[in-house]
Amino acid sequence: METSSDRKAQRICTLCEAACGLTATFVGDRVESVWANDDDVFSRGHICPKGIALAELHNDPSRLHRPLVRESAAWHEVDWSVALGTTIARLNAIREAHGDDAVALYLGNPTTHNIGLATGSGVIARTLKSKQFYSAASVDQMPKQLANELMFGDDMAWPVPDIERCETLLIFGANPVVSNGSFWMIPKFREHLRALKARGGRMITVDPRRTETARVADEHFYIQPAGDAWLLIGLINLIRAERAFPDHYRVRGRDKLFAALDRYALDDVEPHTGIERDRIEALAGTLLQSTRAVAYGRIGTTLQANGTATSFLIEVLNMALGSLDAPGGAMFPEQPFADFSRDKSVLNFDRYKSRVGGRPEVAGQFPLSAMAEEMEGTSDDRVRALICFAGNPAMSTTDSPRLKRAIADLDFHVSIDIYQSETNETADVILPGCSPFEECHYDQFFGATTFRNVARYSPAILDPQHADEWEVTLAIAFGLKRGHTPSTQELREYEDEVVAGTIARYVADPNGPLFGRDVQDIAGLIEPPRGVERLIDLGIRAGRWGDHFEAREGLTLKQLEDEPNGVDLGPVEPRLDVVVKHPDKHIDLAPAAIIEAISSLVPTEARSGFQMIGRRNVKTNNSWLHGLKRLNRGRDVVFATMHEADAAALDIVAGDTIQITGNGHSLRLPVETTTEIARGVVAFPHGHRQANYNDLVKSIDIDEPTGTGAMNGIEIEVVKAE
Ligand SMILES: Nc1nc2c(c(=O)[nH]1)N[C@H]1C(S)=C(S)[C@@H](COP(=O)(O)OP(=O)(O)OC[C@H]3O[C@@H](n4cnc5c(=O)[nH]c(N)nc54)[C@H](O)[C@@H]3O)O[C@H]1N2
Ligand SMILES: Nc1nc2c(c(=O)[nH]1)N[C@H]1C(S)=C(S)[C@@H](COP(=O)(O)OP(=O)(O)OC[C@H]3O[C@@H](n4cnc5c(=O)[nH]c(N)nc54)[C@H](O)[C@@H]3O)O[C@H]1N2
Ligand code: SF4
Ligand SMILES: [Mo]
Numbered sequence: 001m002e003t004s005s006d007r008k009a010q011r012i013c014t015l016c017e018a019a020c021g022l023t024a025t026f027v028g029d030r031v032e033s034v035w036a037n038d039d040d041v042f043s044r045g046h047i048c049p050k051g052i053a054l055a056e057l058h059n060d061p062s063r064l065h066r067p068l069v070r071e072s073a074a075w076h077e078v079d080w081s082v083a084l085g086t087t088i089a090r091l092n093a094i095r096e097a098h099g100d101d102a103v104a105l106y107l108g109n110p111t112t113h114n115i116g117l118a119t120g121s122g123v124i125a126r127t128l129k130s131k132q133f134y135s136a137a138s139v140d141q142m143p144k145q146l147a148n149e150l151m152f153g154d155d156m157a158w159p160v161p162d163i164e165r166c167e168t169l170l171i172f173g174a175n176p177v178v179s180n181g182s183f184w185m186i187p188k189f190r191e192h193l194r195a196l197k198a199r200g201g202r203m204i205t206v207d208p209r210r211t212e213t214a215r216v217a218d219e220h221f222y223i224q225p226a227g228d229a230w231l232l233i234g235l236i237n238l239i240r241a242e243r244a245f246p247d248h249y250r251v252r253g254r255d256k257l258f259a260a261l262d263r264y265a266l267d268d269v270e271p272h273t274g275i276e277r278d279r280i281e282a283l284a285g286t287l288l289q290s291t292r293a294v295a296y297g298r299i300g301t302t303l304q305a306n307g308t309a310t311s312f313l314i315e316v317l318n319m320a321l322g323s324l325d326a327p328g329g330a331m332f333p334e335q336p337f338a339d340f341s342r343d344k345s346v347l348n349f350d351r352y353k354s355r356v357g358g359r360p361e362v363a364g365q366f367p368l369s370a371m372a373e374e375m376e377g378t379s380d381d382r383v384r385a386l387i388c389f390a391g392n393p394a395m396s397t398t399d400s401p402r403l404k405r406a407i408a409d410l411d412f413h414v415s416i417d418i419y420q421s422e423t424n425e426t427a428d429v430i431l432p433g434c435s436p437f438e439e440c441h442y443d444q445f446f447g448a449t450t451f452r453n454v455a456r457y458s459p460a461i462l463d464p465q466h467a468d469e470w471e472v473t474l475a476i477a478f479g480l481k482r483g484h485t486p487s488t489q490e491l492r493e494y495e496d497e498v499v500a501g502t503i504a505r506y507v508a509d510p511n512g513p514l515f516g517r518d519v520q521d522i523a524g525l526i527e528p529p530r531g532v533e534r535l536i537d538l539g540i541r542a543g544r545w546g547d548h549f550e551a552r553e554g555l556t557l558k559q560l561e562d563e564p565n566g567v568d569l570g571p572v573e574p575r576l577d578v579v580v581k582h583p584d585k586h587i588d589l590a591p592a593a594i595i596e597a598i599s600s601l602v603p604t605e606a607r608s609g610f611q612m613i614g615r616r617n618v619k620t621n622n623s624w625l626h627g628l629k630r631l632n633r634g635r636d637v638v639f640a641t642m643h644e645a646d647a648a649a650l651d652i653v654a655g656d657t658i659q660i661t662g663n664g665h666s667l668r669l670p671v672e673t674t675t676e677i678a679r680g681v682v683a684f685p686h687g688h689r690q691a692n693y694n695d696l697v698k699s700i701d702i703d704e705p706t707g708t709g710a711m712n713g714i715e716i717e718v719v720k721a722e
Helices: 052-058 080-098 108-115 115-128 143-152 189-198 228-242 256-263 264-271 276-289 307-320 368-375 401-406 469-482 490-510 517-523 533-541 555-562 594-600 644-649
Strands: 005-010 021-027 028-038 070-071 074-075 104-107 133-135 166-171 200-208 219-221 293-297 349-353 360-362 385-389 412-416 429-432 452-453 567-571 610-614 640-643 657-662 666-675 681-683 714-720
Touching: 005 143, 005 264, 005 385, 005 644, 021 052, 028 052, 070 080, 080 104, 080 385, 080 412, 080 429, 080 469, 104 115, 108 115, 115 189, 115 385, 115 469, 133 368, 143 349, 143 360, 143 594, 166 276, 189 200, 200 276, 228 256, 228 307, 256 594, 264 276, 293 307, 307 594, 360 412, 368 401, 401 657, 412 469, 490 533, 533 555, 610 657, 640 657, 644 666
Parallel strands: 104 133, 104 385, 166 200, 166 293, 200 219, 385 412, 412 429, 610 681, 640 666
Antiparallel strands: 005 021, 021 028, 070 074, 070 429, 349 360, 452 567, 610 714, 640 681, 657 666, 657 714
């Protein structure tokens, strides 16, 4: 690696799931500018303000550069040996006295965008074996993950719209023009939409607000928050009445599902959705007439009271339309990175329950809404410590003030974070990481959510000025296993051990291409000499397009390194037969938890007063990056939107400050008035210190099957502020 004068390098953006290919210019170890990479095979020249701000993020003096230890209210910079030594000693003391379940893990959203941290936190989790495992999934997509798990037997089987070939695109509760997609990597959304329209296609949106995406749609449906399940049932029942359910899907439980759906009449839909019956019939007609219609749902369909049922019903609709796993429909992209470490032979749901609330585990996790109660009180088996990886849970979940207090009262809290945050202001130790330009990157998770199969890898561009997060997490895992901080030599040996252990899982998988191979042979063929890069090489070479370690021609990490614009692996192909992991290879249309959720939908009719919903902004990223100059802050971003007739009734005009109250807390926000939002709905963004949306959400406001916070559709009081 050179760090000398002006040069350029390609880099995949790690700030959101669009994973744009970018080009950065450097002078020494300063990042001068970041631009779109027009030659990237996937993002083809897309960038947003956050991507441009990566330069400022890299150069930001307020980013953490040294480990911090807190004594009373004061933070002190300390050496790595002190910070790691304290962390390991304190965690081990708590484990010894109270067991592994006394230590909770929380993996925040950027963990999934950081291969070193994601892999290293996995090593810690396997070493610690604590049931107290939480992640941003349960304030994001867990209802969809549970629907995937119950339906296909794999929580990570994501059906995503084949936007390059579909004809009618029906979007529920997502705003990809602003968000750039989620569990659907979709940079250049507007361009894909133009192409869709040019081939005679249509986009239809369903959202309580006429969003930036709805504005470029052909048709928009204002829906009452959490009313989607009713609309979906109405549509599915109308389609079933016209067309037999496709018989080429191998399914079980079909009649049971239909019986549950038949309990709802079409006339039930309007009161719960606010959408007239004739418009629902017309929409069903449009879908029936379209040869390739596909439905997709995101945050508005998962962070709501009927999240799991809604997520499941979207795929039932896709099946009823014959679109699941069909070109132009909802397809399963193939991740070039093979992960044979996950056991798919058992159902990852409700294998054990949380201590206080009896919440079922989903995909090995408890919901973040339950974290506070697991920490509170004086019971011997309570959670006493937290390892927080790139997360800000005290801002991101239901009843944030309560979780913040519970975290502050812990015996020990270590935060692995590149900034000081609302959550780690009461931590004992903060361990900082690298800038994105100092570490390698590979999108291990999101590769299964693309609209086209691609493989792209970014090596580290600059010599690291900071500790590598793979090594930091590996050192903690070593300490939890062996009781002390590793020397450089011990850390090297431990990495060898972890790599060998991972290979052992691959070669033990009878369905994997390395089955029966020799662990040491494979280890010897891995090209990078050390680092998490070794495991990336393993995953790619064992993957669908990999060389299976010299067994055939195929991809290696080295090849990807030589192709900085990425490798296009072609359109997504039908592959449902390998996606379904239930032992009988059938799609389950009637899992008990789903039938229960569909039969007891949280009603949305006859709600009076106001409900709040979230809104993302192009210049914000969840709860962080607010400090960067290039990204707006304050008044420009944090304002509420309400219907002008609702405002007028309260004597509120645009520009006034309103007071919003819920969960015993009040926030003040400037207001914008519009006719482009459903009556009774107030929208504003989450993640802002000056007005934290999640202060107003109760811990019990959840999607019942998963415990995921139902942040959208929360009842609030609104008045004009004095
Ligand atoms: N009301 C409401 N609440 C929501 C949502 C909503 O729509 N409405 N959305 C939810 C969603 S989708 C999500 S994903 C969650 C996010 O919730 P979280 O994952 O808990 O929080 P983030 O805001 O992503 O904060 C990430 C933290 O990681 C740190 N960080 C960033 N990059 C790195 C890195 O490379 N290394 C390390 N070590 N640290 C890093 C940042 O400094 C920041 O402190 O919020 C959820 N909360
Ligand atoms: N600029 C920017 N981009 C981001 C992020 C960011 O913070 N800023 N965060 C990233 C992350 S972590 C994620 S998970 C994705 C999220 O990606 P998206 O889900 O596409 O983004 P949101 O803007 O949260 O869109 C959710 C939509 O649901 C609507 N909605 C609310 N309640 C309901 C409901 O009950 N039913 C229906 N049908 N709609 C409803 C809201 O009005 C909103 O328009 O965005 C990612 N991209
Ligand atoms: S849309 Fe913006 S934040 Fe997301 S990957 Fe692209 S440049 Fe980065
Ligand atoms: Mo998210």
